[in-house]
Amino acid sequence: MGDLKHCYKCMEEYDAELHVCPHCGYDENTPHNPMYIAPGTLLHEKYLCGILLEFNGEGATYAGKDINTGKKVQIREYTPITLCTRIKNRSTISVNYNNLAKYKAFMAEYTELNKSLARLRNNQNIIPVLDMFAENNTTYTIFEHIDGVKLLDYLKENAGELSWDQVSRIFPPLFTTIGILHNAGIIHRAISPDTVYINDKGELKLCGFSVAAVRTVNAGLEYELFKGYAAPEQYSASSNSRQGTWTDVYGVSALLYRALTGCMPIDSVTRLKHDDLHEPYILDSRIPPHVSSVIMKGMSLSGRDRIQTITELVTKLFEQPSDDEETATVAAIQAAEAKREAAAKQAAANNMPRLQRRNPNQPVRRSAPPQPQHRQEPPVRERRYREEEEYSYERASTVDKIKVPIIISVLLLAILLLIGVFVYNIINEPQEEEDPRAKRRSSSSVSEVVDDDSEITSDSSGDIEMPSLIGRFYEQTSEKWAEYFTLEPEYEYTEDYAMDMIYEQSIEEGTMITQGAVIEVKxxxxxxxxxxxxxxxxxxxxxxxxxxxxxxxEDNYEMVEAKTGNGVTDSITEIQLDGEKVDPGTMFNNKSGKKLTIYYVSPKTVNGTTAVYSESYNNTTVSYNYTDTTTVASYYEEPTQQAVWTEPPTQAAYTDPPAPVATDPPAPVVPDPPAPVTPPADNGGGGEAAEQ
Structure with a gap:
């Protein structure tokens, strides 16, 4: 056998002379998205990166392999596509200066989330975190390779549903794990058949963890919600839509609904308009009535009315009601279903036109038939009534005798064609329900992710069609379409949209405009x-x-060096508003026109040009250097030192497997625009540190 090489899809080795993997059929000449890491890249000198598996607004997941141990892994890269890009032909991430603060904030949240998951690496129902490190101006998390199939595929292979006996046997460990996550301050927000895997042992594994902004609409990152399983409060970023443990209760209840009934739940947005969700017991009477009732309470549209914790949900699911209580529950379910059906019939009756019977003694008035393109067909019942009444006044002609068979033949042919198309679609696309990550993978089904890759279309005269700008970030959008039109912004505070996000445009979507037009946006x-x-x-x-x-x-506060110098270097000492001290936790009105004055102890000056900041994550301290320079780079430089994250010591009586070595993402070196140079009064003294 000759030299071997790796397949970048299945990560198995095969003959180097071949171009197609004999194990999985992957062609090594398959092009890759330049926004993401090229297959074959070696990270951290030990992890071989394979193809892109999926991505969302937070980052991307790749197939991978640890070349030291030979084990398959999954590589998660922090890559918020609305805030950064990748330098051409390199693995380095480029961050626009205007997005730097937001990029760092979400990166810190991403790092803390994965550190918390690493502490739970011994939990059998979570995909273990093996390593964390900083490289290419971003952060990577190494997860154990998932050995199993998604619960969605497992259900499809098992008649689409599970019995309550099966659910009560395999789901409790997952419920316990979600409770542990909640105690650790982690809210998943994406529990669904697409983020739960099941292995050959029948164990459920939870994955798909992301920062909160990815699981909430208009929260600062491109969002990814799972239709039918996302709670109503996830569709709004306003302060009124509070999220918490009850948000995951909705996802777990929807997951149980799908597993027991075989039907995907109606999404919460549709339910808010018209709640037509049937009780599980109505769909399948084998489901215990009290279980059906608990699931519906867990899927309550109001967060306050919903079951609040996973512990409460599990307690109610597995409690054994008496016969009288079970009978009462069945009666309540049937009454609720009857009420719902009555309301549906009433709504249908209100929308149905009333038919008035014509007096049979009244002569029939015949008028010229209207033009076919303006003809409005009456309801079926009304049309049949008129045909039966008018038959006694008319004598059927020869044309009438052959007209009916022809019409029936045409209708039958049309029905056969529709049936043929329907059968063809079923054979070629056997998808039972939508997969919210479809467009985010090399092989999936349907996507619930907002795509920001809209293209400008133009007509023969050169005019262009106005795209929708709502929900897009102003800085990114103005640069992307600068050659087509100019945006004139008007900034206002709003509770519904993240900072720098467009929420109103002066010209409606679809309107044809001339190239170079000025568009007013809020x-x-x-x-x-x-x-x-x-x-x-x-x-x-x-x-x-x-x-x-x-x-x-930043416009609403100013940093002022404290005169007294008391306190720890590079720390905040006090906050004032209108000369009065204010405490953290106080509500501040951004529209008041006032500024917060934040007093700090100045950091030390190094060579008169560099201010050194010390940032601490748990037990680790990382130093960041911010340097003035005459050139503004488009990306920040990669740090030369990495901090090693270690867990706090455990009790001597209990020895835990060693925690993975994870390097925290150091804040990047960001070249700032140079400050104006003022001739000094004398030849002595050094420069002051640049403020960030």
């Missing part, structure tokens, strides 16, 4: 009201990130 400055975050035990750089996440823009 851009969100952030939330109207925001809570001042706590500054305890954080650096100046960290606190700026907290202010950004809290919704307080």
């Amino acid at each position: 851009v969100s400055k952030g939330k109207i009201s925001a809570i001042i975050p706590d500054f305890k035990d954080v650096t100046v750089a960290q606190y700026k990130i907290r202010l950004e996440k809290a919704g307080i823009p």
Whole structure:
């Protein structure tokens, strides 16, 4: 046998002379998306990166292999596509300066999430985190290879549904794991048959963890929601739509609904308009009535009325009601279903036109038939009534005798064609329900992810069709379509859209405009009201990130060096508003026109040009260097040192397997625009550190 090489899809080795993998059929000449890492790239000197498996607004997942151990892995890369790009022909991430604060804030949240998951690596129902490291100006998380199939595929292979006995046997460990996650402060927000895997042992594995902004509409990143399983509060980023453990209760209840009935639940947005969700017991009477009732309570559209915790949900599911209670539950379900059907019939009756019988003694008035293109067919019942009445006044001609068979033949032919098309679609697309990650993979079905790849279309005269700008980020959109039109922004505060997001445009979508036109848009400055975050035990750089996440823009605060010098270097000492001290947790109105004054202890100066900031993650301290330069780079430089994350020591009586070595993502070196040079009064003294 000659030299061997890796297949970048199945990560198996095969003959280097071949171009198609004999194991999975992958062609090595298959093109890849340049926004993502090229297959064959070696990361951290040990992880061989394969093809792109899926991606969302937070990042991308690749097939991979640890070349030291020979084990398959999955590589997760933090790559928010609305905030960054990749340098051509390189693996390095490029971040626009205007998006840097938001990029760092979400990266810190991504890192903390995966660190928390790494602490739970011994849990059998979570895909273990094996390693974390910083490289290419971003952060990577290495997960164990998933050995199993998605629950969605498993259900399709088992008649589409499971019995309550099966569910009560394999689901409890998953319920326990979700409870543990909630106790650790982790809300999943995407529990569905697409994020739960099942292995050969019948064990369920939970994956698909992402930052909260990806699981909420208009929260700052391109969102990914799972239709039928996402709670109503995930469709709004307003302060009124609070999320919590009850959000996952909705997802778990919807998952049980799908597993027991074989039907995908109606999505919550549709239910808010018209709730037509049937009780599981009505769809399948083998489902215990009290289980059916608990599932419906877990899928309540109101977060307050919903079961609040996974512990409460499990307790209600597995409690054994008495015969009288079971009978009462069945009666309540049937009464609710009867009420729903009555309401549906009433709604249908209100929309049906009333038919008035014509007086048989009244002569029939015949008028010229209207033109076919303007003819409006009456309802079937009314048309049949008129035909039967008018038959006694007319004598059937020869044309009438052959007309009916011809019409019937045409209708039968049309019905046969429709049946043929329907059967053809079933054979070629046997999809039972929508897969929300479809367009995010090399092989999937349907997507629920918002795509930002709209193209401009033009007509023969050169005019262009106005695209929809609502929900897009202003900076990115203005640069992307600068050659077609110019955006004139008007900034206002709003509770419904993230900062820098367009929420209104002067010209409607689909209108034809001339190239170079000026479009007036309204851009969100952030939330109207925001809570001042706590500054305890954080650096100046960290606190700026907290202010950004809290919704307080840089225009609404100023950093002032404390005169007394008391306190820890590079820390916040006090916050004032109109000369009065304010405490963290106070509500601040962004529209008030006032500014917060934030006092800090100045960091040390190094060679008069560089300010050193120290950022701490758990037990690890990382230093960031911010340097003034005469050139503004389009991406920040990769840090030369990486911090090793270690878990706090455990008790001596219990020895845990060693935690994975994870390097925190150091904040990048960002070249700032040079400050104006002013001739010094004398030859002595050094320059001051640049403020970030």
